[in-house]
Amino acid sequence: MADQIEHDEAGAEAESRQSRQEARQNAITDAVMAAGTIRIADLAERFEISTMTVHRDLDELESRGLLRKHRGEASALSTVLVESSDVYRASRERSEKESLALAALELIEPGSAIMLDDSTTALQLVPHLQAKRPLTVITNTLTVMNELRSMTGVTLLGLGGQYYNWCSSYMGRITTAAISELRADMLVMSTSAITDGVAFHQTMETVDVKRAMFDSASRRILLADHTKFDKRALHAMQPLADFDEVIVDAATAPHHVDALRSAGVNVSIVPRTRTHH
CATH class of the missing domain: 3.40.50.10470 (Translation initiation factor eif-2b; domain 2)
Structure with missing residues (x-):
């Protein structure tokens, strides 16, 4: 019984962590798209997270075709892709x-x-x-x-x-x-x-x-x-x-x-x- 409770709690915690990560990545995407280009250090400061976490989030967002990471900055892709990416719109x-x-x-x-x-x-x-x-x-x-x-x-x-x-x-x-x-x-x-x-x-x-x-x-x-x-x-x-x-x-x-x-x-x-x- 105790093992089941621990398992349920662990599952709930993982789900909550994933939800927080998704919300943070959406917020980062919005910030980059609003600014056009933004420094990674500024993102870390704005969202009160480590630069390593920002890099991980940006890597995932870049793999989904939402933005580009280059030389310490994150940039929105062309306006066409920003507006039209079905991955971004669906979220x-x-x-x-x-x-x-x-x-x-x-x-x-x-x-x-x-x-x-x-x-x-x-x-x-x-x-x-x-x-x-x-x-x-x-x-x-x-x-x-x-x-x-x-x-x-x-x-x-x-x-x-x-x-x-x-x-x-x-x-x-x-x-x-x-x-x-x-x-x-x-x-x-x-x-x-x-x-x-x-x-x-x-x-x-x-x-x-x-x-x-x-x-x-x-x-x-x-x-x-x-x-x-x-x-x-x-x-x-x-x-x-x-x-x-x-x-x-x-x-x-x-x-x-x-x-x-x-x-x-x-x-x-x-x-x-x-x-x-």
């Missing part, structure tokens, strides 16, 4: 993305054809789609394809093209040509950044695919957590007023919501946590 605002996805789920009708983009927010929707079967899902994202390929009652249309590893997706002229031949009942997508009521992305390839999806869907739903309003990206994709519905989380600043509504955007707000039935 951020998980509960908010889950809430947004469940709100979108309520809008999907069984028997319909839906398009899903390469966003990690839309990916949160995938495990819940079984509740809406039969369903046709159209996507350019390999991660979504892998999740749905064995789900009975779902007809999966995978869009090919040139494969981009940083977002686990197919893009390019082949992809957009395939999209133009289809017609979906609904598009569920997210965006990298929102500026002055417009959805922006960092790469033109991403914009081309999302515009093609937008044009091929009867109803367009945009999911955006509150962090999208604080980010910047290069290429305008679409004004939010053109979407049939924009769903944001409760942490979105009221002035952002007010500005969107003043511009004629149909905005819905979901709480941070939702219970799905």
Whole structure:
């Protein structure tokens, strides 16, 4: 009995240590991305950890393609990779993305054809789609394809093209040509950044695919957590007023919501946590 208690305590301690490490690495990533370049010694001082610990964290983050360590400094990778790395995006605002996805789920009708983009927010929707079967899902994202390929009652249309590893997706002229031949009942997508009521992305390839999806869907739903309003990206994709519905989380600043509504955007707000039935 005592051995079991010690084993449980050791397991809990290891889990807690891993959780702290993950939180610290997320904070380090945010600090580096905000600064562009930051000295390792400054990171150690800011987070009150040893330089050895900083080096270990940076080595792991570098191996995941999130930043670069060089000559006593840590640097963010190009803005494109920072914005688009699916590894980084998937680790951020998980509960908010889950809430947004469940709100979108309520809008999907069984028997319909839906398009899903390469966003990690839309990916949160995938495990819940079984509740809406039969369903046709159209996507350019390999991660979504892998999740749905064995789900009975779902007809999966995978869009090919040139494969981009940083977002686990197919893009390019082949992809957009395939999209133009289809017609979906609904598009569920997210965006990298929102500026002055417009959805922006960092790469033109991403914009081309999302515009093609937008044009091929009867109803367009945009999911955006509150962090999208604080980010910047290069290429305008679409004004939010053109979407049939924009769903944001409760942490979105009221002035952002007010500005969107003043511009004629149909905005819905979901709480941070939702219970799905």
